[in-house]
Amino acid sequence: MAVPATKLKEKKEIIDVGLEEGAARLTYEKIEQVINRVITGEMAARMKVYVDTCIHCGMCSTACHYYLSHGTPEWAPVGKVKQTMWEILEKKGKVSPEFIKRASIIASTECNVCRRCSMYCPYGIDIAYIMATVRRICHLLGVTPQYIQDTAHSHSATMNQMWVKEDEWIDTLQWQEGEAQAELPSLRIALDKEGADIMYSVIGPEPKFRAQLIYQAAILMTAAGVDWTMPAGPGWDNSDMAMFTGDFEIMGRVKRTHFEAAANLRVKKIVMGECGHAFRSVYDVGNRWLGWKMPPIPVIHATQFYYELLKEGKIKIARKLKEPVTLHDPCNIVRGRGLHEMMRYLVNATCENFVEMYPNREQNHCCCAGGGVINCGPPWKTKRVESNSIKAEQLAATGVHICIAPCHNCHGGLDDIINTYKLNMHTMFFIDVLMKTMEIPDSLKA
Amino acid sequence: MSESKKWDWDTSEELIATPSEWKTKFARVQEPYVGPDGKKVAAIVRNEDGTYTACVNGEAWENTYDNMWNLKFGPDGRLTAIVSEAGEWTLAVDGVPWENKFAYVWDTKFNEDGQTIAVKIQQDTRYGVAVNDQPWENSFEHIGKYVMTPDGQHVAAAVQAVPLREAEVFKFKDEGTWTVAVDGNAWEKIFTNVWGLDCSPDGKHVAAEVRMGLYDYTIAMDGEMWPEKFNCVWEPVFRPKTSEALATAPVRAAGKWTLAVNGKPVWDSKFVQCWHQTYSPDGRKLAAIVAPSFGQWTVAIDGKLWATTFNELVQDLTFSPDGKRLAAIAKDDGHWKMVVDGTPWPAMYDMVWPPVFSPDGSKVASKVEKGGKYTIALNGKPWRECEAIWNPVFSPDGKKVLVRSIEDGKYYRRIVPVSEF
Ligand code: SF4
Ligand code: SF4
Ligand code: SF4
Numbered sequence: 001m002a003v004p005a006t007k008l009k010e011k012k013e014i015i016d017v018g019l020e021e022g023a024a025r026l027t028y029e030k031i032e033q034v035i036n037r038v039i040t041g042e043m044a045a046r047m048k049v050y051v052d053t054c055i056h057c058g059m060c061s062t063a064c065h066y067y068l069s070h071g072t073p074e075w076a077p078v079g080k081v082k083q084t085m086w087e088i089l090e091k092k093g094k095v096s097p098e099f100i101k102r103a104s105i106i107a108s109t110e111c112n113v114c115r116r117c118s119m120y121c122p123y124g125i126d127i128a129y130i131m132a133t134v135r136r137i138c139h140l141l142g143v144t145p146q147y148i149q150d151t152a153h154s155h156s157a158t159m160n161q162m163w164v165k166e167d168e169w170i171d172t173l174q175w176q177e178g179e180a181q182a183e184l185p186s187l188r189i190a191l192d193k194e195g196a197d198i199m200y201s202v203i204g205p206e207p208k209f210r211a212q213l214i215y216q217a218a219i220l221m222t223a224a225g226v227d228w229t230m231p232a233g234p235g236w237d238n239s240d241m242a243m244f245t246g247d248f249e250i251m252g253r254v255k256r257t258h259f260e261a262a263a264n265l266r267v268k269k270i271v272m273g274e275c276g277h278a279f280r281s282v283y284d285v286g287n288r289w290l291g292w293k294m295p296p297i298p299v300i301h302a303t304q305f306y307y308e309l310l311k312e313g314k315i316k317i318a319r320k321l322k323e324p325v326t327l328h329d330p331c332n333i334v335r336g337r338g339l340h341e342m343m344r345y346l347v348n349a350t351c352e353n354f355v356e357m358y359p360n361r362e363q364n365h366c367c368c369a370g371g372g373v374i375n376c377g378p379p380w381k382t383k384r385v386e387s388n389s390i391k392a393e394q395l396a397a398t399g400v401h402i403c404i405a406p407c408h409n410c411h412g413g414l415d416d417i418i419n420t421y422k423l424n425m426h427t428m429f430f431i432d433v434l435m436k437t438m439e440i441p442d443s444l445k446a
Numbered sequence: 447m448s449e450s451k452k453w454d455w456d457t458s459e460e461l462i463a464t465p466s467e468w469k470t471k472f473a474r475v476q477e478p479y480v481g482p483d484g485k486k487v488a489a490i491v492r493n494e495d496g497t498y499t500a501c502v503n504g505e506a507w508e509n510t511y512d513n514m515w516n517l518k519f520g521p522d523g524r525l526t527a528i529v530s531e532a533g534e535w536t537l538a539v540d541g542v543p544w545e546n547k548f549a550y551v552w553d554t555k556f557n558e559d560g561q562t563i564a565v566k567i568q569q570d571t572r573y574g575v576a577v578n579d580q581p582w583e584n585s586f587e588h589i590g591k592y593v594m595t596p597d598g599q600h601v602a603a604a605v606q607a608v609p610l611r612e613a614e615v616f617k618f619k620d621e622g623t624w625t626v627a628v629d630g631n632a633w634e635k636i637f638t639n640v641w642g643l644d645c646s647p648d649g650k651h652v653a654a655e656v657r658m659g660l661y662d663y664t665i666a667m668d669g670e671m672w673p674e675k676f677n678c679v680w681e682p683v684f685r686p687k688t689s690e691a692l693a694t695a696p697v698r699a700a701g702k703w704t705l706a707v708n709g710k711p712v713w714d715s716k717f718v719q720c721w722h723q724t725y726s727p728d729g730r731k732l733a734a735i736v737a738p739s740f741g742q743w744t745v746a747i748d749g750k751l752w753a754t755t756f757n758e759l760v761q762d763l764t765f766s767p768d769g770k771r772l773a774a775i776a777k778d779d780g781h782w783k784m785v786v787d788g789t790p791w792p793a794m795y796d797m798v799w800p801p802v803f804s805p806d807g808s809k810v811a812s813k814v815e816k817g818g819k820y821t822i823a824l825n826g827k828p829w830r831e832c833e834a835i836w837n838p839v840f841s842p843d844g845k846k847v848l849v850r851s852i853e854d855g856k857y858y859r860r861i862v863p864v865s866e867f
Contacts, residue, residue: 017615018615021616041700041701042701139660140661142619142660146613146615147613149615150612150613150614150615150618153615153618153619156638156639156657157588157590157606157618157623157624157639158588165568165573165588166552166553166566166588166589167549167550167552167566167568170550170552171550174513174515185473185474186474188474188476190476190477191515191516192516193477195797195815232516232552232553233552233553247660249663249677249678249698252678253641253678256721263759263761266797266799268796268797288740290719291718291719291737291740291741291743292741292758292759293740293741293757294741294758296758296759296777297759377613
């Protein structure tokens with residue numbers, strides 16, 4: 001499978017009402033005031049160190065899929081910093097509304113905060129952190145792309161990403177439970193079962209668009225004999241786009257709701273579905289904003305959970321997938337948590353023919369959807385896909401038709417790449433693979 | 447407490463039922479729940495024909511339902527469940543469904559004596575609350591948290607009063623869509639967000655945490671915002687035993703948290719985190735869970751810290767009835783502990799349930815778990831291990847403890863003298 005030479009379309013201006021209207025309301029005074037408040041009140045000391053340390057060597061360039069796909073310096077990590085934070089600091093916040101709009105575009109739609117570049121920088125400069133701080137400034141100035149802003153609003157109003165109403169959530173679980181009972185009659189999605197071992201949490205798009213993932217999780221839990229529960233009220237959604245818009249106050253509120261749901265249910269740990277950014281929000285960013293050094297109730301990502309179930313013999317593989325598969329390492333659980341070897345154990349345990357993509361593990365290229373970029377919505381889709389032709393090449397080089405990706409955003413991003421570049425491939429979650437390969441004890445079957 | 451005076455505090459041991467045998471009568475049996483006085487044990491069960499009912503002390507409710515969940519005993523011992531029949535949902539109380547049915551029902555709450563029972567409802571995609579089988583006259587776009595006064599006379603809820611279409615980001619933040627409804631009547635003022643709320647004990651006032659636009663957080667009382675705005679706030683509580691309306695809430699300014707009453711800071715100290723503020727029953731003392739530094743958690747009482755900190759979590763802050771003592775549970779290096787007046791019990795657990803004080807405050811008891819077994823620990827001393835156990839209740843004279851437990855599949859109600867711990 002070769003990647004067809006897709007010519008980059010003429011760069012035309014993308015209109016996003018969140019940015020246009022947001023920038024139109026700004027004044028120079030307001031911008032300066034907000035920026036200086038962030039610089040003096042919020043910015044960690046490391047920001048100055050980063051900016052002072054950078055020697056403009058450009059070694060970070062080839063780390064970034066945007067640069068690798070477009071090839072010009074403005075797409076390089078340091079190029080993005082130069083166009084945003086350097087200016088902001090150099091001019092001490094005396095920048096124009098137009099500048100802020102452009103900074104928001106760069107930070108929100110031209111960087112996935114995937115942290116690949118910090119591995120290439122001889123000084124380990126954390127460009128993702130710098131970009132996240134630019135987003136924070138843009139948030140405080142009210143200049144954020146419309147669709148991701150809407151998602152942050154959903155988080156604030158409902159504590160979930162997709163405006164899922166409280167009754168719709170419970171109804172969806174009961175519906176999935178009913179369906180799954182046809183397969184395994186003893187199956188139950190226990191709501192609010194105090195004292196269960198595990199609270200299982202998911203992201204908003206699961207009840208909204210991918211309810212079969214909840215069905216599959218329920219089958220897995222039942223087959224493995226796990227004592228689990230899901231919260232009936234807010235706190236069930238572990239995702240957090242407010243983290244990516246820079247609305248840390250809402251991020252904190254969403255994380256608090258999630259952890260307190262688990263604490264009130266007196267569970268021993270939280271298992272979360274296959275999502276990368278949500279893991280980052282509960283394991284690193286959101287918990288810490290609230291003052292918790294580590295998650296107060298231990299959280300493990302689904303891939304680690306499956307790994308442990310397999311290792312402990314709680315689930316068994318009856319047949320392996322015969323078709324060759326490759327694996328996409330999601331940044332947030334690989335660079336962010338080091339789960340890559342566990343994932344390889346899972347692939348090898350469930351698939352006969354595993355073809356690595358190169359580079360892989362913590363060197364893997366991002367899907368270009370993460371970090372909130374896909375959540376900026378339809379206006380930005382073409383740019384996002386064009387900015388990751390390198391990923392298309394990487395996928396095509398494997399020559400396989402199945403790509404396992406244990407992250408929702410990765411799925412969205414990879415599917416768009418696969419369709420646009422006409423790669424004859426489809427994506428699967430690990431749970432999809434397990435459903436095809438694991439043994440369901442006869443005693444449980446209908 | 448008043449209820450518990452009427453309970454049987456003399457029968458030392460009573461085998462109430464054997465839930466493990468219910469499996470022979472029903473196709474499926476869910477986890478058991480017990481009544482406040484310990485005289486009933488119940489579980490949701492599924493019949494062979496796929497219908498659901500509740501089994502109480504071995505006897506099934508007469509009515510069966512297409513679906514059923516959220517089994518809950520109220521403080522007066524009545525048993526409730528959310529049930530559905532022919533696609534409609536309602537609440538069943540002691541087996542009898544409410545007359546009103548809805549498209550959906552959830553989040554059951556009781557007032558202090560259990561005489562008032564409320565649920566959230568959805569009908570024709572409009573949302574509200576039903577109290578004792580009476581839906582609110584007004585309905586809303588959506589509903590958030592809700593609270594009830596202890597006497598059950600008033601219910602207040604965060605409600606979305608204004609419709610919002612997809613991606614209307616400026617309407618959401620500029621004009622707002624949420625407000626508070628008290629007994630179904632919405633405040634005039636509309637906010638961007640409304641989250642946690644509280645009713646004053648006399649039922650005359652309601653306070654809620656609100657956000658106006660994306661950056662201004664404050665508390666609104668009876669529809670009026672505090673003039674002070676903050677970077678963030680958490681849910682307010684009212685000070686009890688006073689005729690003044692004193693809403694008290696954690697507020698965040700310049701990256702640090704403290705407590706404010708009616709907008710004015712009451713403590714000099716500032717924290718990395720501060721929440722779950724609670725007043726002593728007489729309203730004289732104010733305590734909160736705080737993080738004095740990043741990753742270190744403890745309790746502040748009237749602004750002063752306990753001497754010990756814990757590195758993971760503190761929760762379930764509880765005053766003794768006389769207000770002299772304070773207990774909380776804490777998690778430290780992966781272990782759960784009971785902490786009373788700043789001193790942890792020596793034993794560590796896999797899980798600890800909220801502290802229960804004796805009426806005179808001299809004793810603290812709690813359900814605890816270790817190695818998959820459960821017991822009650824009283825002042826740190828464990829009773830015997832059980833398969834399942836429920837939170838302890840002290841007798842009104844504080845000399846005995848009601849212990850509700852399952853051993854060998856049998857559910858026992860016991861009255862255990864304090865001396866036996
Ligand atoms: S997308 Fe990733 S590699 Fe590129 S600048 Fe952002 S964090 Fe660095
Ligand atoms: S590699 Fe590091 S030092 Fe070099 S330009 Fe990039 S950020 Fe600056
Ligand atoms: S969506 Fe997946 S690959 Fe993309 S940034 Fe997130 S974790 Fe990384």
